[in-house]
Amino acid sequence: MATADPLLRVDNLEVNFGAVRALKGVSLDVYEGEVIALVGANGAGKSTTLRSISGLARAKSGTVAFAGTVINKRTAPQIVRLGIAHSPEGRRLFGGLSVAENLRLGACTRSDPEGVARDTEKMFVLFPILRERWRQLAGTLSGGEQQQLALARALMAAPRLLLLDEPSLGVAPLLVRHIFDALAELKRQGMTMLLVEQNIALALELADRAYVLRTGKVALSGIASELRVDDRVAQAYLGAAE
Amino acid sequence: MSQLEYILQQVINAVSLGSLYALVAVGLSIVFGVLKLTNFAHGDVMMVGAFTTVLLIGLGMPFVPAMICGIAASAIAGFLIERIAYRPIRNAPDVTRLLTSLAVTYILENLGILLFTSSPRNFPLPDILNSSWQLSGGAITFTNINVLTVLLTFVSLIGLGWFITRTTIGLGMRAAAEDMQAAQLVGLNVNKVIVVAFIVASAYAGLAGVLWAAQAGVVQPQMGFTPLLKAFVAAIIGGFGSISGALLGGYMLGALEIFIIAFLPDTVVPYRDAIVFALLIAFLLFRPGGLLQPNREIKL
Numbered sequence: 001m002a003t004a005d006p007l008l009r010v011d012n013l014e015v016n017f018g019a020v021r022a023l024k025g026v027s028l029d030v031y032e033g034e035v036i037a038l039v040g041a042n043g044a045g046k047s048t049t050l051r052s053i054s055g056l057a058r059a060k061s062g063t064v065a066f067a068g069t070v071i072n073k074r075t076a077p078q079i080v081r082l083g084i085a086h087s088p089e090g091r092r093l094f095g096g097l098s099v100a101e102n103l104r105l106g107a108c109t110r111s112d113p114e115g116v117a118r119d120t121e122k123m124f125v126l127f128p129i130l131r132e133r134w135r136q137l138a139g140t141l142s143g144g145e146q147q148q149l150a151l152a153r154a155l156m157a158a159p160r161l162l163l164l165d166e167p168s169l170g171v172a173p174l175l176v177r178h179i180f181d182a183l184a185e186l187k188r189q190g191m192t193m194l195l196v197e198q199n200i201a202l203a204l205e206l207a208d209r210a211y212v213l214r215t216g217k218v219a220l221s222g223i224a225s226e227l228r229v230d231d232r233v234a235q236a237y238l239g240a241a242e
Numbered sequence: 243m244s245q246l247e248y249i250l251q252q253v254i255n256a257v258s259l260g261s262l263y264a265l266v267a268v269g270l271s272i273v274f275g276v277l278k279l280t281n282f283a284h285g286d287v288m289m290v291g292a293f294t295t296v297l298l299i300g301l302g303m304p305f306v307p308a309m310i311c312g313i314a315a316s317a318i319a320g321f322l323i324e325r326i327a328y329r330p331i332r333n334a335p336d337v338t339r340l341l342t343s344l345a346v347t348y349i350l351e352n353l354g355i356l357l358f359t360s361s362p363r364n365f366p367l368p369d370i371l372n373s374s375w376q377l378s379g380g381a382i383t384f385t386n387i388n389v390l391t392v393l394l395t396f397v398s399l400i401g402l403g404w405f406i407t408r409t410t411i412g413l414g415m416r417a418a419a420e421d422m423q424a425a426q427l428v429g430l431n432v433n434k435v436i437v438v439a440f441i442v443a444s445a446y447a448g449l450a451g452v453l454w455a456a457q458a459g460v461v462q463p464q465m466g467f468t469p470l471l472k473a474f475v476a477a478i479i480g481g482f483g484s485i486s487g488a489l490l491g492g493y494m495l496g497a498l499e500i501f502i503i504a505f506l507p508d509t510v511v512p513y514r515d516a517i518v519f520a521l522l523i524a525f526l527l528f529r530p531g532g533l534l535q536p537n538r539e540i541k542l
Contacts, residue, residue, distance in 0.1 A: 056427065076429075077431055080427070092421055094416065094421065094424065094425075104410070105417055108413075153428065
C-alpha cells in the first residue's frame with residue numbers, strides 16, 4: 001500500500017478566513033481502503049480541512065489532489081462528480097424534504113437508476129430506520145436518525161472517498177454506537193473515509209491511521225492503535241485550549 | 243337574495259381573486275426561495291405576457307394559442323432577466339441586488355410605455371369567456387373567465403406540485419431554497435436550478451398576467467404593479483420563499499379583501515388597501531417568517 005499513490009493527497013494547505021489563518025500548511029495522505037481520523041481540539045482546523053477538500057472553502061496556497069487530479073480550483077458539484085462525498089458538520093439535511101427526497105438528491109449526480117435503487121436497498125440494510133421513516137420530513141427526525149440520513153445521503157453519491165464531519169455530534173449515546181457500527185461495516189466493505197470526530201477514543205478505534213491537528217497544523221500523526229496510548233495526543237488537545 | 247346565496251357569491255369571488263394572488267405569489271416565492279431576492283420585475287414579466295397575448299389576438303390569433311405564446315414570452319423574459327441582470331450580481335450585497343431588481347422594473351415599464359404608450363388598451367376577450375353563469379335566478383353570478391382562472395390555477399399548481407416532488411431539478415429547487423451550500427455539496431448544478439426556477443416563476447407570471455388583464459379588461463405597461471404588491475403581501479403572510487405559503491397567503495388575502503368589500507360597512511371599504519398593508523406591517527413586525535415560517539429572517 002505504501003508504494004501506491006494515495007487516493008487523496010493534501011499538500012501544505014493554507015486557508016484564511018479574513019485575517020484568521022485557519023490552516024497553516026496541512027499535509028495528509030489517504031490511501032484507497034483506508035480510514036483516516038482527523039482529531040484535535042475545537043478550532044484546530046478539522047472542519048476547514050474537509051471543507052477545502054470538498055470545495056466549500058478556498059485554499060490560499062497548497063494543493064488538494066484526488067486520484068492524481070488537482071481539485072482545489074474545482075467547484076463543490078464538480079468534486080462530487082469526481083467521487084468525493086462530504087457529510088458536513090451539522091448534517092445540513094434538507095429539513096422540509098422527505099427522507100426519500102433527501103436520498104434521491106444524494107444520488108443526483110448519477111445516471112444509473114439500477115445502481116441507485118441497489119444502493120438505496122443497501123442503505124436500508126445499513127440504516128433500517130430510514131425505511132421506516134421513508135415518507136417523513138427530514139426535519140422531524142431525531143438527531144441520531146438525521147445523522148444516519150446524512151451519512152446515507154452522502155453514500156448515495158457512490159463516492160470513492162467519504163468525508164465525515166462529527167458523525168457523533170448531537171446523537172444519543174446508544175445511537176452513536178450504532179452509527180460507528182455502520183461505519184465499521186462500511187470500512188469492512190472497503191470504503192475509504194476521512195473522519196473528523198471529537199470523540200477521540202471512538203475515532204481511533206475505527207481508524208487505521210490518524211492525524212492530530214493543533215491550531216491549523218498537523219501536530220502528530222501515526223498508526224491509530226499506537227496513538228491511542230500516546231500521551232502526546234491528549235497534550236495536543238490541552239495545548240490548543242491554552 | 244338569501245343570506246346563503248350572498249355568502250356563496252362572496253366565496254366564489256374570493257376563490258377567483260385568491261387564485262390570481264396565489265399565481266403571482268407562487269412565482270415571487272419560487273425566485274425568493276432560490277435567490278433570496280425580491281424580484282420586483284415579476285410584475286413586469288406579467289405585463290410582457292399580457293401584452294404579447296393582446297398583440298397576437300389583435301393579429302387574429304385565437305385566445306388559447308395567444309395565451310400560450312404570452313406565457314412563453316414571459317418565460318423567455320424571465321430567462322433573459324436572470325442571465326443579463328441578476329447573474330452578474332448574484333453574490334453582491336443585498337442593497338445592490340434590491341436596487342438591480344428595481345432598475346429592471348423601471349426599464350421594463352418604460353420600455354412598455356415607449357412601445358405601447360401608457361394609456362390602457364382593451365383586452366379583446368372572446369365572447370365565450372365573457373358570458374356569465376346565473377344560478378338561483380341571478381343571485382349567484384360568475385363569468386367563464388372566472389371559471390377559467392380557477393381551473394388554470396388548479397391545473398398549473400398540480401403540475402407544479404408534480405414538478406417539485408417528482409423531478410430532480412424540482413427537488414433541487416426546494417433543496418437550494420433551504421440550503422444552497424448543502425445543495426452544492428450533494429452535487430446539484432445550482433446555476434441550472436436557478437435558471438429553471440426563473441423560467442417556471444416567469445411562466446407563472448405570464449399566466450397570471452393574461453388572466454389578470456382578461457379579468458380587468460385592459461392592459462397597460464404599469465399593470466403589474468398592484469398585483470406585485472398584493473402578491474408580496476400574500477407571500478409574506480404565508481411565509482416568503484415557501485410555495486405552499488404563497489398559495490395559503492394568496493387565498494387568504496383574496497378572502498380578506500372580499501370580506502372587507504362584502505361584509506364591512508361602506509365607509510370602511512375605501513380603506514381596503516390600507517387594511518391589507520397594515521396587515522403586512524403587522525406580519526413583518528410580529529411574525530416575519532409568515533404563517534408557515536420557512537425563513538425566520540426576512541431580508542428584502
